[in-house]
Amino acid sequence: SQLPGWSVRPDGSIVIATGNDDALGLYRCTPYNSYGTAGESRPTRVLLKDPPAFTVRPKEEYFQEVGRELVIPCAAHGDPPPTITWLKVGSVGKSSAQVDGNSSLVLHPLIKEQHGVWECTATNQVASVTAATSVHVLGTSPHAVTNVSVLPLLLAANISWEPGFDGGYFQRFSVWYTPLARHPPRAHHDWVSLSGPAGAQHLLVENLQPDTSYQFSVLAQNKLGSGPFSQIVTSVPRGFPVTTVPPEPPAMTVRVFLSPPRALTANETVRGVLLRWEPPARASAALSGYALELRQDKGGWEVLERSIPGTDTQVLVPGLIKDAFYEFRLVAFAGSYISDPSNTVNVSTAGMEVYPSRTQLPELLPQPVLAGVIGGICFLSVAVIFSTMAACIMNRRRAAR
16 A cells, blocks of 8 residues: 555656665565556565765864864764764865764864865765864964955056954955066066055055056955065056047948148257147048157156147147256047057256246236236336426425525
């Protein structure tokens, strides 16, 4: 007779939905048809086995000083009795941990590398069950930060990260960065470090060169020393100007050509250095202006003037410093596009007098201001004349008396 939850399939198999003591025993299968049967099958025995179940589970986390002993209990029962194994999550190769006769994990002496998540697994022929715990090793240098990300900005980059375990002490973070070599690999990189404020998990790195690849890494430090560097992330900061142009359908795509300004020359005048150039040879969009860049004594390039009208082909540069070496170059703008720099011209002021600045040139004063200055001078002159005449008249009257 069938019990609740029992069923027979068309192929003759018996299905027991829930295994319990009712299922224990010997079973025989008898096939038959309209001609009868050939006899029973050999008997088979049904046994019930229990999957592993924890009788002692490890706590969620443990804290212990480095160098001391840490024992984490774990026990389970089942039929047949399960085997207990321990494994550190994310570890490569065999762990240095030991397991005692009670299946407890023994960490002695406790070292920094044993910090992390450990799993206790109980296994028998029926199933496997796992329990996890976190081990925090105190009194060490910090662990490496994770999930370092770089957000490129205008001539800058925002670095963010997730802190690792602090080793039991307050930790601070610093961002290290360096530009990548554009030429054959250098013997070493010159890394620059920038310390972040206390408790910060992100830092803005400014004054980066546009269109240059940079490598970034984050370092954690506490009172015991520095942890390992994070993984290195490479990023390129955005240059100036930056314009996001939405993509157009392929059939409507228009390729914009904008070649650099041509034939940039420099001529010395009494008012300063006069720069002349010719417009770009190719510009498929209307030319909107120029930007003048300079650098002094082989330093970094700086924008001197970024609003030169597109119709101009010369500009006067006053205010140069005596006994200095200057380089000038020009870039052109056409709507949202910027050209490559023009040729570079060199200007040396060695032995020259300091060029006057624009504000020192009277002929460059606006006409209303110049008219006001002239009017004031005329008024003062007339006042002086009248005052002199009045004084002379008063002196004569006194002499007549």
